[in-house]
Amino acid sequence: MAAASGSFRRSKRDRVLIVDDDPSLAEMLGIVLGGEGLRSEVVSSGSEVMAAFERFRPDLVLLDLMLPGLDGMKVCRQIRQVSAVPIIMLTAKSETPDVVAGLEAGADDYITKPFRNNELVARIRARLRRVGPVSQPIVFGDITVDPTSHQATRDGKVLPLTPLEFDLLACLLSDPSQVFTREVLLEKVWGYHHPGDTKLVNVHMTRLRSKIEDDADSPRIIRTVRGVGYQAIDPDEA
Amino acid sequence: MRRVAGLWRRSIRFRVVVSTMVLTSLVILLTGWALLRAVADGLADSRKDVAVAEARAGFDLAQSQLDAAVDSDATAQAQTLTQLVDGLAATRGESRTYELVLEGPLGDEDTTAPVRSSGEIALSALPTDLVDRVRSGPGVVWQYSELPLFGGGPAPSVVVGSRLTAPNAGESYALFYVFSMRDQEQTLGLVRQALLAGGSVMVLLVGLLAWLVARQVVDPLRLARRIAERFAAGHLEQRMHVRGEDDIARLSSSFNQMAESLQRQIRRLENLSRLQQRFVSDVSHELRTPLTTVQMASEILYAEREHFDAHTARSAELLHTELQRFESLLSDLLDLSRFDAGAARLELDRVDLREVAERAVTDEAFARAGMTARTRGPRAPAIVEADPRRVNRIVRNLVANAAKYSKSSRVDIVVGQNEDVVSLAVRDFGVGLDAEQQLRVFDRFWRADPARSQGGTGLGLAIAREDAELHGGTLQVWSRRGLGTEFVLTLPKPGRTVEGPAVRSVFA
Numbered sequence: 001m002a003a004a005s006g007s008f009r010r011s012k013r014d015r016v017l018i019v020d021d022d023p024s025l026a027e028m029l030g031i032v033l034g035g036e037g038l039r040s041e042v043v044s045s046g047s048e049v050m051a052a053f054e055r056f057r058p059d060l061v062l063l064d065l066m067l068p069g070l071d072g073m074k075v076c077r078q079i080r081q082v083s084a085v086p087i088i089m090l091t092a093k094s095e096t097p098d099v100v101a102g103l104e105a106g107a108d109d110y111i112t113k114p115f116r117n118n119e120l121v122a123r124i125r126a127r128l129r130r131v132g133p134v135s136q137p138i139v140f141g142d143i144t145v146d147p148t149s150h151q152a153t154r155d156g157k158v159l160p161l162t163p164l165e166f167d168l169l170a171c172l173l174s175d176p177s178q179v180f181t182r183e184v185l186l187e188k189v190w191g192y193h194h195p196g197d198t199k200l201v202n203v204h205m206t207r208l209r210s211k212i213e214d215d216a217d218s219p220r221i222i223r224t225v226r227g228v229g230y231q232a233i234d235p236d237e238a
Numbered sequence: 239m240r241r242v243a244g245l246w247r248r249s250i251r252f253r254v255v256v257s258t259m260v261l262t263s264l265v266i267l268l269t270g271w272a273l274l275r276a277v278a279d280g281l282a283d284s285r286k287d288v289a290v291a292e293a294r295a296g297f298d299l300a301q302s303q304l305d306a307a308v309d310s311d312a313t314a315q316a317q318t319l320t321q322l323v324d325g326l327a328a329t330r331g332e333s334r335t336y337e338l339v340l341e342g343p344l345g346d347e348d349t350t351a352p353v354r355s356s357g358e359i360a361l362s363a364l365p366t367d368l369v370d371r372v373r374s375g376p377g378v379v380w381q382y383s384e385l386p387l388f389g390g391g392p393a394p395s396v397v398v399g400s401r402l403t404a405p406n407a408g409e410s411y412a413l414f415y416v417f418s419m420r421d422q423e424q425t426l427g428l429v430r431q432a433l434l435a436g437g438s439v440m441v442l443l444v445g446l447l448a449w450l451v452a453r454q455v456v457d458p459l460r461l462a463r464r465i466a467e468r469f470a471a472g473h474l475e476q477r478m479h480v481r482g483e484d485d486i487a488r489l490s491s492s493f494n495q496m497a498e499s500l501q502r503q504i505r506r507l508e509n510l511s512r513l514q515q516r517f518v519s520d521v522s523h524e525l526r527t528p529l530t531t532v533q534m535a536s537e538i539l540y541a542e543r544e545h546f547d548a549h550t551a552r553s554a555e556l557l558h559t560e561l562q563r564f565e566s567l568l569s570d571l572l573d574l575s576r577f578d579a580g581a582a583r584l585e586l587d588r589v590d591l592r593e594v595a596e597r598a599v600t601d602e603a604f605a606r607a608g609m610t611a612r613t614r615g616p617r618a619p620a621i622v623e624a625d626p627r628r629v630n631r632i633v634r635n636l637v638a639n640a641a642k643y644s645k646s647s648r649v650d651i652v653v654g655q656n657e658d659v660v661s662l663a664v665r666d667f668g669v670g671l672d673a674e675q676q677l678r679v680f681d682r683f684w685r686a687d688p689a690r691s692q693g694g695t696g697l698g699l700a701i702a703r704e705d706a707e708l709h710g711g712t713l714q715v716w717s718r719r720g721l722g723t724e725f726v727l728t729l730p731k732p733g734r735t736v737e738g739p740a741v742r743s744v745f746a
Contacts, residue, residue, distance in 0.1 A: 022527050031538070
C-alpha cells in the first residue's frame with residue numbers, strides 16, 4: 001500500500017453499500033457517491049442486506065435506520081457479527097434514544113437527515129481513511145498500537161477492535177499528556193468539521209473500554225476527566 | 239411562644255381544645271364567684287344573727303347587774319364593772335368565741351372614758367361610727383369588721399354594741415361584743431378550695447372531651463389531606479374510603495368524584511400529547527427523507543450553476559437558498575411542537591457560558607458578515623448545568639440576531655454571574671425596539687423589520703426563550719430607540735433558582 005499517495009486508496013474504488021428503502025434517496029446517494037469516485041450498490045430491504053453484503057463486500061455501509069422487513073438496528077447487529085466494516089447510519093430522528101440505540105447496535109457514526117453532500121462525503125472519507133490519526137507504532141505499557149497493520153495488541157494478543165475503536169485508542173495513546181475533549185476527538189477520529197453530538201464519543205468510549213480494560217468501572221488505560229474529556233493514564237503512574 | 243402560635247394556626251384540634259378550655263374556665267370562674275358570694279353572705283348573716291342574739295342576752299345580764307349594783311362609789315363601781323366584764327367573758331367556759339370591750343362611765347364628749355377589755359382590743363380599733371351610734375343612743379347596734387382577736391392577726395368579725403345605764407349612779411356605759419368569724423372564714427375557704435378543685439377538674443375534663451370530639455372530625459380531615467396531597471403528587475389512582483353517610487363520607491365521595499374526573503382529563507391530555515408527539519415524529523421522518531433527496535439534488539445543480547444559462551443558474555441558486563430556509567423552518571417548527579407537547583428534554587452537562595459566547599463570536603458566518611464582538615465581564619468560567627446543544631443554540635441565535643439588526647458592525651457580549659445564576663447579555667447597536675415591539679419580540683414569526691426577514695425563520699427568539707425556560711432560566715429583552723437592543727439570558731446554577739439576572743442591562 002502506498003501510504004504516500006494520501007489517505008485514500010486509489011488503486012481500487014471503495015465500495016459503499018447503501019441500505020435504504022426510499023428509491024429516490026438511494027439513487028441520489030448513488031449519484032453523489034459516484035461523483036466522489038466511490039462505487040455503490042443499493043439494497044432496499046433489511047432482509048436482503050446480508051446476501052448483498054456477502055456478494056458486494058463493501059468497504060462501508062450506509063444504513064437507513066427505518067427499514068421495512070428488518071429494522072436498521074437488527075441489520076446493524078447482523079453485519080457486526082460478521083464484520084468490522086464501518087457503518088454510518090442515516091436517521092430522520094435526531095432524538096437521542098434512537099441515535100444511542102443505533103450506536104450501541106454497532107454503528108460507527110450517524111448522519112441526521114437532511115444533510116449536506118459534503119458533510120456526508122467527509123464522514124464517509126473519515127471512515128474509509130487508511131491512515132489514522134497516528135503514523136508511528138506506539139508502545140504504551142503492555143499495549144502496542146501499529147498503524148501499519150491497523151492492529152492493537154496487548155501482551156502480543158490482538159485486541160478485537162473495529163477500525164474506529166482502533167483510531168480512537170491510537171489517538172488517545174498518541175499523547176498521554178493531553179486531555180482530549182470530545183470535540184477534538186470528533187474532529188480527529190470522526191472527521192467532523194462542525195460541532196457534533198458528543199454522545200457519539202461516549203458510546204464508543206464505553207465500547208472501547210469494555211474491550212481493553214479489565215474493569216470498565218475503574219479504568220487503568222483511559223480515564224474520564226469530568227467536564228473535559230478523556231486522557232490516557234500513564235503506565236508508570238498506574 | 240412562636241411554636242404555640244404556629245400550632246394555633248395549623249392545628250384545628252389545638253384550637254378547638256384551647257378555646258373550649260378558655261371558655262369553660264370563664265364560665266366556671268363566673269358561677270364560682272357568684273356561688274362563693276352567696277355562701278359568704280349566708281354564712282355572715284347567720285353568724286350575725288347568732289352573735290346579735292348572744293350579745294343581747296349579755297347586755298340584758300349586764301344591765302340587770304348594773305341595776306342591782308347600789309354603790310355609787312367609783313372604786314366599787316369599777317370593781318363591779320370588771321367583774322361584769324369577766325363574768326360575761328367567762329359565761330361559756332370552754333372556748334370563747336368573742337371578746338368584750340366596755341367603755342364607761344361615759345362622760346362628756348371631750349373626756350376619755352376608762353375602757354375595760356377582755357382581750358387586747360383597743361376601743362380605737364372598733365369601727366368609729368358604730369362606737370358613736372352606741373354612745374349616742376339606746377338599742378343594739380351591729381357591724382362587720384376586721385379585728386385582731388385572740389392574739390391573731392386581723393380577722394373578720396362581727397361587732398355588736400349597746401349602751402347600758404346604771405340607774406343608781408346615773409351613769410352610762412358602752413358595751414361591745416366582738417365575735418370572731420374565723421370559723422365562717424374557714425368554711426368559706428373550704429368551699430372556695432372545693433370549687434377551685436372541682437372547676438379545674440371540670441375544665442380538664444371538658445378539654446379532654448373537646449379533644450376527643452375534635453379528633454372525630456379532624457382525623458378524617460387529616461386523612462383526606464394526606465390523600466389529596468398524594469393525589470396532587472401524581473398518584474392519580476388515590477381514592478378516599480367512604481364510610482357511613484355523614485359529612486366526612488360526603489366529602490370523601492365528592493373528593494373521589496373530583497379525582498375521577500381529573501384523572502380522566504389528565505389521561506386524555508396525556509394521550510393527546512402522546513399522539514401529538516407521535517405525529518410530530520412521523521411528520522419529521524416523512525418530510526425529512528424527500529427533503530434530503532431534494533436538497534442533495536439541489537446541491538449538485540448549485541455546484542454546476544456556472545454551466546447553466548442565466549435563468550437556470552439563478553433558479554438553481556434560489557432553489558438552494560430557499561431549501562436551506564425550508565430546512566431550518568422545518569427543524570424550528572418541530573422543535574416548537576416538541577416544546578408545545580411538553581416533549582422537550584434536557585440533556586444536562588457542565589456548560590461554561592463564557593466559552594459558549596467565545597465560540598459563538600468566532601463563528602465563521604459571524605466573521606464573514608464583517609461583524610466584530612467584544613466580550614466583557616470577569617475572566618472566570620461561568621459554569622452551569624445545562625443542555626449544551628440548547629445553550630449553544632440560544633447564544634448562536636442571539637448573536638446572529640444581533641448581527642442581523644446591528645447598524646454598526648459591533649456586537650457587545652457580557653458574561654456575569656453571582657452565587658445563584660449566570661447571565662449572558664448580547665447587545666446590538668441597531669434601531670432598537672419600542673415598548674410594544676419589546677412585548678412581541680418573542681412571538682412566533684414576528685419580525686421587527688419585515689424587510690430584513692431574509693433568511694431567518696422568525697422563530698429563533700421564540701425557540702431561544704423556550705430553551706431558556708426549559709432550564710428554569712429566563713430570556714429578557716431591553717431596548718432603547720435609536721441605541722439598540724439587548725437580550726439577557728439567565729440560567730440558574732445547580733440547585734438555585736433565578737430571581738433576577740446577574741448582568742444589568744445597559745438599557746435597564
